[in-house]
Amino acid sequence: MSTTATSTTLGNDYALPEEERSVRRAESYPDLVRRLSRQSVVKHFDAYADVPWESEEYRIDPEDPRWELPEDHGLATTAWYRAQPPAVRARLGLHVIATFMKIGAQFEGVLKRGLLDFASRLPNGSPEFRYVYHEVIEEAQHSLMFQEFVNRTGFDIPGLPPLMRLGTRQVIRFARTFPELFFVFVLGGEDPIDHVQRQMLRSGRPMHPLLKRIMQIHVTEEARHLCFARHYLKQNVPRLGRIRRAVLAVRAPIILAIMSQLMMRASGDIVRHYAIPRDTIAEAYTRNPQHRAETIEALRKVRELCIELGIAWPRLWRLLGIWEAQAA
Ligand SMILES: [Fe+2]
Ligand SMILES: [Fe+2]
Numbered sequence: 001m002s003t004t005a006t007s008t009t010l011g012n013d014y015a016l017p018e019e020e021r022s023v024r025r026a027e028s029y030p031d032l033v034r035r036l037s038r039q040s041v042v043k044h045f046d047a048y049a050d051v052p053w054e055s056e057e058y059r060i061d062p063e064d065p066r067w068e069l070p071e072d073h074g075l076a077t078t079a080w081y082r083a084q085p086p087a088v089r090a091r092l093g094l095h096v097i098a099t100f101m102k103i104g105a106q107f108e109g110v111l112k113r114g115l116l117d118f119a120s121r122l123p124n125g126s127p128e129f130r131y132v133y134h135e136v137i138e139e140a141q142h143s144l145m146f147q148e149f150v151n152r153t154g155f156d157i158p159g160l161p162p163l164m165r166l167g168t169r170q171v172i173r174f175a176r177t178f179p180e181l182f183f184v185f186v187l188g189g190e191d192p193i194d195h196v197q198r199q200m201l202r203s204g205r206p207m208h209p210l211l212k213r214i215m216q217i218h219v220t221e222e223a224r225h226l227c228f229a230r231h232y233l234k235q236n237v238p239r240l241g242r243i244r245r246a247v248l249a250v251r252a253p254i255i256l257a258i259m260s261q262l263m264m265r266a267s268g269d270i271v272r273h274y275a276i277p278r279d280t281i282a283e284a285y286t287r288n289p290q291h292r293a294e295t296i297e298a299l300r301k302v303r304e305l306c307i308e309l310g311i312a313w314p315r316l317w318r319l320l321g322i323w324e325a326q327a328a
Helices: 018-023 029-042 079-083 086-120 127-153 162-177 179-203 209-239 242-264 268-273 278-286 289-298 300-308 314-319
Strands: none
Touching (some): 029 209, 086 179, 086 242, 086 268, 162 179, 179 209, 179 242, 179 300, 209 300, 242 289, 289 300
């Protein structure tokens, strides 16, 4: 952590999202934004000062069994994965993590450019300006951590497929032309991965200390980002006209379905690299009720938010396989 706090003070705080802490207080939107900005000053991290990259304990050995996929990952449940030698299972697990980090850094690149555009249109005196700049700075530190991790694995990871990279330009434009849609995209990138990371940290399963450190830092700062995005939407979506609300209702679940899978499945690059059979992929993800349930759970918070905002059309969400049977 920066000079304002020590890196040993993380405690169990990361287990309690910012959002849950703020619910109990009746605070106005500008006050909430100011509070988040102040927290960015007292609790923030530096990618190099706060991660002991050179410590022997933090060194990456790709065949370390701690990299194996957790049992609840779709692919880990397949006979194909279980039949692989331990060294391959570990390498593949590390490859999956490194790919998430690469995609995470690319997503944060889009996010930062969008946020800077968003901030450039804010009036003088807006508390959002300061908050958004804190978020950009924090995302830059995350991307430094993620890219450093990827480099140290030795894998040459392409990350997002070319078509999606092209689509990101449009997302950046939304930050100016349709910020509500931009912040839905932000939640789509941040919420499912936050859910997965919190679950891993809570599980108590043996984890490589480098991965654990990066995830602790990430979830601590992401709690603010998620809180801001949710409250921005709560503040602004009710003011939108009917057409914009309809556009949001159609695009939100599509964005969320795509982004959650990006963060929860092995990438096409990995499938090719390890020659994973097509049937195994179906068994792991598309035909796996457990994976489907996980995805639905990872999107629970953002789905509930869309319901609250009146922009969730159950039929469309159901069609995309991201609506839980008992959801209101
Ligand atoms: Fe981040
Ligand atoms: Fe973030």
